[in-house]
Amino acid sequence: MSNYDQLHRQCRTLENLFDAKLTSYSQLVPALSRPQDVEANGSSERWRDLEVELEDLETKLQEINDQLGELAGKPELLSTSMLRAIQRHRELHRDSVREFRRTKGNVKNALDQANLLSGVRNDIDAYKSSAADSLLAERGRIDSSHRMTDDIIDQARETRSEFARQRTSLAGINARIGQVMTTMPGINNLIGMIKARRRRDAIIMGVVIGICIILLLSYMRS
Structure with a gap:
């Protein structure tokens, strides 16, 4: 009786703890599917810790249920209510393990989705960065072409000014020659x-x- 009471209390305690941990574990699924939330609240570390704790609790519950099962093999030592309690512990453990496996699959899917979204976001960021670099390079080439055009225009203006100065100089020479011819x-x-x-x-x-x-x-x- 004392052995049953001890195992029964341990099983109830572990079941309650397992249920609380599993609830917290399942609540991380929505956050894990969003990469920004994972980085903001540290969900990537919490789900690993909770998963390890749940696996440890599952192992301990399995051991206690096995011990209760051994006691159930001796029905002459237990009452009907005790046998029903042992059966109930076994069913709760089976349901808890099934729920844990389902939630664990949901967590994996959420992480895969987060990784996919993160990869897509990184590809988009890389494309934007590449496009921005290309636009900057194109703008640099356009600015260089504008500077070259301005230099050519300045050279053409300087050449035209030089021609105008030479034309003025030649006109002055012709005028002086004409004056000399007129005076002599x-x-x-x-x-x-x-x-x-x-x-x-x-x-x-x-x-x-x-x-x-x-x-x-x-x-x-x-």
């Missing part, structure tokens, strides 16, 4: 005389060369 009219006559002498010298030289050629040809024939 004898220069035109001098230039004309030089040109006339050059033409005359060229004519004389041509006549002399022609006569020499004719004389040379006549000498060779004779």
Whole structure:
């Protein structure tokens, strides 16, 4: 009797503790399916601790139920209410184990979903980062192209300004030459005389060369 009473009390205590732990364990399922909640409240560590505790309690309950089962094998030592209590402990243990297995599967599914969502989120973040880098690189190339265009435009403006300065300088030179020609009219006559002498010298030289050629040809024939 004393052995039954001790096992009965231990079994009730473990059953209540197992039920409380299992309730806390099952309440983590919604949080585990959301990666942000897992990181915020440390659910990833709590579910492992609770799972280990529940497995330990399950083992202890199994041992006590086995001991109660051995007592139930001696019905002459127990009353009908004791046998019913032992049967009830066995049924509660079986139901608790089945609920624990189901909740454990839900936790695994929630973790798989959280990992999937985390992977998708990481892929999205990586894509956004890559797209942002591409946009920044493209913007850099556009800015570089704009700077190059501005440099070319500045060079073209400088070249046009240089041409304008040279044109102004040449116009000034022509104006000064025109002024010199106007103030010194004898220069035109001098230039004309030089040109006339050059033409005359060229004519004389041509006549002399022609006569020499004719004389040379006549000498060779004779």
